[in-house]
Amino acid sequence: MTSKTWWKNAVGYQVYPRSFKDSNGDGIGDIRGIIEKLPYLKDLGIDFIWINPIYKSPNVDNGYDISDYESIEPEFGDLNEFKELLQKAHKIGIKVILDLVVNHTSDQHPWFIESKKGKNNPYRDYYLWADASPDKMPNDWKSFSGHSAWTYDKKSGQAYFHVFAAEQPDLNWKNPKVRKAIYKMIRWWLDLEIDGFRMDAISHIQKEPWDFKIKDNPWAPFMNVKGIDKYMSELRDIFNEYSVMTVGEASGVTSRKAINWTDPKRDGYINMIFELEQNVQEGQLGEQRIDPLGFKKVLARWQRDLADGGWNALYVENHDNPRINTVLGNETAQSAKAIAATYMLLCGTPFVYQGQELGMTNYPFTKPEQMDGLNTKKRFEEIIKQGHDPKEAMKIMSHWSRDNARTPMQWSSEINAGFSKGDPWLAINDNYKKINVEKELQDSHSILNFYKKLIALRKNESAFTDGDFELILDNDPNVFAYLRKNSEQEYLVISNLSDGKRTVTLPRKVVQNVWRTKLTNDNTLKISKNMTLQPYAVTVMEKIN
Template sequence: MQEPWWKNAIGYQVYPRSFKDSNGDGIGDIKGIIEKLPYLKSLGIDFIWLNPIYKSPNVDNGYDISDYEGIQPEFGTMSDFDELLKQAHSNGIKIILDLVVNHTSDQHPWFIQSKKSKDNPYRDYYMWADATPDKMPNDWTSFSGNSTWTYDETTKQAFFHVFAPQQPDLNWRNPKMRKEIYKMIRWWLDLGIDGFRMDAISHIQKEPWDYDPKDDPWSAFMNVKGIDNYMSEMRDIFDQYNIMTVGEASGVTSKQAPDWTDPNKKGYVNMIFELEHNVRAGEPGKERIDVLGMKKVLSRWQKDQETSGWNALYFENHDNPRINTILGNETTKSATAIAMSYFFLKGTPFIYQGQELGMTNYPFTSIDQVDDDESKLRYNDLLKKGKDPIQVLNEITHWTRDHSRTPMQWTNDSKAGFTTGSPWMKVNPNTATINVAVEEDDKASVLNFYRRMIEFRKSELTFINGSYIPIFEDDKDVFAYIRKYGQKEFVIITNLSKNVRKMKLPDQLLDKNWNLKLSNNKISELKDELELAPFDGMVFEKE
């Protein structure tokens, strides 16, 4: 059977606002992406996931949509988008868009109507309940730490939102609302896009308002019973197109995942982004990702979807700090070891813009430098709870989503070659050394390593179908595994730490000859006793 195209594809996530500015207003745009298609082609990626490009008041950088079928003017026009799609396709690159249907902007015409009166035809497009200014319908907590309810004076009721108050949740129980969303979905698919990344999709169903979340404050809207109906309806549309879909589905467990991603089961989507391995909200003091914990989560997802379903593989996205800072030590060495550690797992790998350069966190020193709405909400909330301001600042600046949203570093210019104007978000000063131009010319750069790694990954079908066998499973520094299919066998070994590690190879690797395929260090043979320097990484193939 022919495998679907997305199984041997590499994804690249573009955050349009920060990718490339073509007209000097300091904001990245669609024409900027078109300009950089040759770069993306040279990297070897197969599809782009674009963060929201729709009309939006921009409270949550495009995740608050006021017109699903209009392009954000700062980003360009619909004809720019058509051009992007055309040129991407002629370069062999597919485009998937963000589908944000858990909520809209409070400036969406539906919500403006809905707010007007209790009998407005759009009232039930959203969720309203009786309240007073100081008594909300229940005491559920939203993702930003505040109430999920905002009181509205006009009708003396409150509306429901799991994110910011400017992002009211759509009422998926309303079939009329769903019909309009499905029409919009078809509209984009008919335009020829290649699929969707479905934002916050596991939250579209909520428990009844009298549900008690107990000690799990978000359980009231995480993969709640009844979501099946809506997901199946969308699947039935997707099935009519040759596209790929990836659901951002926190709350769907690894055991439940095959149900979501296996076409022989419910198969709502082709793959899901799990959020378990990528722990964003670290406590102060716990700055580094715990390698052992992360390995356990990733291994569990590999196993639970080994024979049924499919994984989406990623370390970075626009919601997380830079992996080369929180897992690596901001070196070429760590960036490349980290890359190898996840790229050969079973699933479709995603790269977030700048990750392929080894970009790092931004050195924030004050809350005024922070743009992210979620970070500011949390900052104020923690201050209100009486926490120490310095500690709060530390926590927020360590984890703010802004780290990943600083401009893409194209050159060593102070504006990173991102814009000729004043960039909307500060450029990381290390663009002096970490940038595309410098790395193009350096054979040993992170960028050129990614190129080799992508080419190799795609040339070897074992990485699609092979089984996953973890080794050194309980080791706190070394992430290593075997991929095996028939006679073919590969072993991936990465030291994700600053420690020198002496490893004794497990029996299953002994008495075989191993050829080096990819490496970021001087080791050329797989010996029975292996000494790994900090952030060594390599891939061997059995002879």
């Protein structure tokens, strides 16, 4: 592994700063809170942290609406505190990557404030404006909210385009001045010696012509559109100057296309991609779960399609999805461990989302006021109008809500889970007295200690970094089993991702070998032709003959 590809043998940790650790009692996590917990992260074994946006923002979308790219939002701290975080993290061997949000800005960004002043303003073309009327938008495209992607401006008789909220106008990447300003900002951060970026919504920066006709996918007009390669190549050339790590949130980039995005031999743009298709849902609204077979098939396809180049980013939780131990597991330590070993030993760079290593679960929301999502109250009223009673409406709205992942980190059994001495900005799950860092550190069989062993195993055994991937038991609906092997080692990972017993018939090439258990949540598991796995049992075994 060269110094330029350090991330291939690394494990990342996603910090959602608002909910990680509050140092000053205002109920909001901050930079000094992250600094305070660096020793915990080092002990966990992670190599880098990805920090969600800490830039100056009106917080319409929790920091993803940026009003100043080179300032820190005061509720998180200031630039000097960030520099201190960077210096202290680097001192103990932890790298730091930041969110890069350049598909759009806040409508409070100085560029947009100028842009709205009129058609002749020099910043008008920094955004995407088109002639419109109150009753007729430039086209019928929808934003990700399901509403029009246009907002009308009465003063100029035009509308501006936004794939997210109206308060997040999209930048015009076709304008060289916009790109020049963005690239200057990127270099500013890289010159501070951050270690890379997670690139938010990066596959949306190119748009189709306004007369593009949608056939089936409502977001096709702004999802990996032809011509994006010019911008991505320019970004790549900057990143290559600094030898940093880049991971793109790139919806619309399929597993087959991802190799062209991530393989340096093919002039790939970035190091890895967060793909969004593995959360294959089944069940009724309000009760959806991840289908284990769909989950397995998607992950296995990405493993195969990137086998000859490129690289995977591995994750099961982030700030936009519910807690995996609720929607794939059964909220026990057993299921949290099975899920962890299953995804973290695939080929790629694993990311752990804060609290995932504790087995944190969804929050039992009972009223809209407990939630923080955009348009929560409006969405609740819409569901009521569809004929659901308030209890059903809350269940439908909250079960897959991103707020489940944003409840504060559970550090201890003290008041407010040790997150804050003030009133937390979002409710803390009542199970914090059972699920918290302090308690799990003291329990050798805890989820947290399992993660520590798992991370160490992954980083110490080369087969998990550069070994081949081979799926076995391909069509079993609940068991995820695979081999990882290189010229020196071979490992078997087999897990039951269901709450029922499963008996499987293992192939001869597995049964004929002798295996030694390296990590498991069920010490009774032994390799045999007809092998029975208890609910959410997982074992990682090394071939010794």
